[in-house]
Amino acid sequence: MATSALTPTAETSEALVEFPDNFLLIDLCGEYDSNLTAIESALGVQILRKGNQLAVIGEEGARTDAVDVLKSLYQRLEAGKSLDHGDIDRELRMGNPGPENPPEAGDQKELFSGARVEIKTRKKLVEPRTDAQKRYVQSLFENELAFGIGPAGTGKTYLAVAVGVNMFIGGHVDRIILSRPAVEAGEKLGYLPGDMKDKVDPYMQPLYDALNDFLPAKQAAKLIEEKRIEIAPLAFMRGRTLSNAFVVLDEAQNATTMQMKMFLTRLGEGSRMVITGDRTQIDLPRGVASGLWDAERLLKSIPKISFNYFTSKDVVRHPLVAAIIEAYEADQP
Template identity: 70%
Template sequence: MAEDAVTAIAAQNESRIEFPNNRLLAELCGEFDRNLTTIETHHAIQIVRRGNLLLLVGDADGAAQASAILQSLYTRLEQGRPVTPADVTAELRMNMVGGDAGRADQQMEMFRSGAVEIKTRKKLVEPRTEAQKAYVEALFKNELSFGIGPAGTGKTYLAVAVGVSMFITGRVDKIILSRPAVEAGERLGFLPGDMKEKVDPYMQPLYDALNDFLPAKQMAKLMEDKAIEIAPLAFMRGRTLANAFVVLDEAQNATSMQMKMFLTRLGEGSRMVITGDRTQIDLPRGVQSGLADAERLLSDIPKISFNYFTSKDVVRHPLVAAIIEAYDADGA
């Protein structure tokens, strides 16, 4: 940033942060200082880099919160963990809650405590919003959990990550992932191939999540050994799912009878997660969503958790949150 820009606002609050390692500082700043630009824009301040110093100029509260974020991200780099643009956005979200730097520091300390980190074979997964953090904690704590909210909020992704983590640590013996085979407003006709080839297009989002957490060869071997199963909801009838981590995705497209059937599959030593979006029901007109029924009937039962997400928890492209808000506003 130009020197005259700093001089022009010299009367504003100015603070300095010194970082001992220039290589880590370069990673903190990001390519073409994009991480600094993100923080500047969010807190309406200016950040100037001078050697191993960062000069923060602007509103005192904004500078204090930006300083806390920068120091937190630098600590992350010192621990050997990368800092991506998504990590910067996550820190900004965590700081927004509470509105003051002191509370933000407290919440970031909870975020870094390790209780909400999910270790898989390929990566370490961290919740990026307060709602995601509460959801992950509920998945580890409760035998039956519901995650309800719009697309892009990490409901399925985090559930599969927790399932993989519990599997590789021996807390469960298998992972079972399921979805209703319901078309999203289109008639695709008869699909070619055997049964697996027919249902795989409906199950692809679950394969995508698993591929993020397990090496391809290991995943193929586990599926061959039936330690990981991906199957349509209709295939669950008559089974008892014991010592398993079970996820039902797109549960808004399960009928009331299907939902009751699925929930009563829960066996000893198992965890079950139900995820869905009440705004994307693809069932025929007049057919009641099983997710809505379960929410109405089970919300007061102890040891069953319900976690809710909003557009503020969307961790896909920022435009996804804006799109969801626009559709919600029009529906209202």
């Protein structure tokens, strides 16, 4: 809880919110009231527990926001969903915008619960935590080719893989293909031991990490063995036509112009393709143009190709990551 107590004044007042289920209230507060502390810190209010009520003390706007967040999180618990730091962060960033028009039966937009966008996978329910992430996820369902461009930690690849797994288990695609250029990030690793898989797997590890978040390990391993999920370097895509697949190219800023053209022209019938990248982290040799820059310049006017942009405000890793990104952006000439 906040260390400095707020006393109701002319500027600040108290709002009482009642929660009927004491067990759910315990989950809402979190261990050692950690969830309440997060809300207090973010909104500048004080939250006190009084039996099965929470008293929120603060200025009117902040107090109203805090009450809305608490009610929304409690409704989440009532619906049988879990509550963790990410859910609190999402609620603080996005709030509860209320219901939208209900989707038509059988439409893929049934994945959208009212104004919320939810991505169901085998292991967890994934929800965007910023407005930009929400628009991005919606564009992945609505467009055959989508770009996600922005700094590290904004969920570009993570959400793309989540949507791919969702579409795969829903029968909308037959395969998932995850790829990235095998480019070293500013250091020479030398020759790596082992066979081809051993040599390229270190470059592909972030894709394995995302995939393992959404599928049980044994199921993921079986699907990879059956080639229904492929994780491979960009160079392995040459000469193929990728049909009925959900295809993700990660770290696309490290693809050359020719590699990007090669990859984009792999798109086949019934497939969806997602290109993610960060224009500030190009690891190509000096003088080699980034294919992501050229794709953005050449394809922006083509209908049904979506470009989605993220900023440091969309970083959902540790809060320090956003501060670090902003510091580097401010230092750019």
